[in-house]
Amino acid sequence: MKTKNLEAELTCETDYFSARQDGSVVIFRPKGNQLLSSSILKIKEAILRYFELVVEHPEARIILLMPSRRKAQNEEYLLFFDMLRSSRISENNVMRLYRAIDQLIMNIIASDLLFISADYGRILPMFAGISLACDYRILGEDAVFQNPGVELGLIPKGGIAWFLTRILGKGKALEMIIAKESLSASEALTLGLVNRCIPIKNFETDSLSIAKQFETIPETTLKLGKKVVNNCWKDLSEFLEFESQELFKVVHRRHFYGEPSVEPSIQRV
8 A cells, every 4th residue: 555655656747847657667857947947946856855755665766867848958058147147147046056956966876766867859068967977878869969158168067077087088078078069969879978879759668668678687786786886986076066166156257247148049959
């Protein structure tokens, strides 16, 4: 009876996300464009509370992170900082966003659950960082990693530099975090940044099928494997705080506000 109650709680629809359980896999999908949301702290707390609920569930072992159906785009990222320049939002909003991303990433790393990221279309850096924190990564063939912060004199937020340096080495990591060019799904696969690249047709169904392959692996093996691999990443928390502070310094400088206003209608591929 207890299990049934917990299952009912895991399959839910909230203001911030939807989730449903399929065996030991929980399919989690955020709602809306949370980049410009004034409720970022409430969103973060709601997500972390839900992840805790999944951890306590006797059957759930895997969280499949699906993208929002209303994804933030380049122009919205640029608009966020344009609103900062024009004092329509405060600098505290920026730090709240950075800290929320940091906490989500560290929760994914520390959790006993296996996190699988599945994404497609245009992907902003902070969501790429959350994806890199996951234990397994799936991309749709149309996926494109974008780096709009370069136009503002910023680098990507989300531990991108930390992850890329460890995966690709110092030289390639630096090349990528300062690049204006987008990175395609096939390029990401070749570089080893993702595990699978699949057709966009039936993307959620196929992603779930891949996630369910992990159900056959003993729970202790999954937990121990993740634990020993992530033990090599003990300095991630310190890096994320350093990254947030350095980005905030740039945002705080006067020249950041003195630059020409960014047109939110800019389109990039």
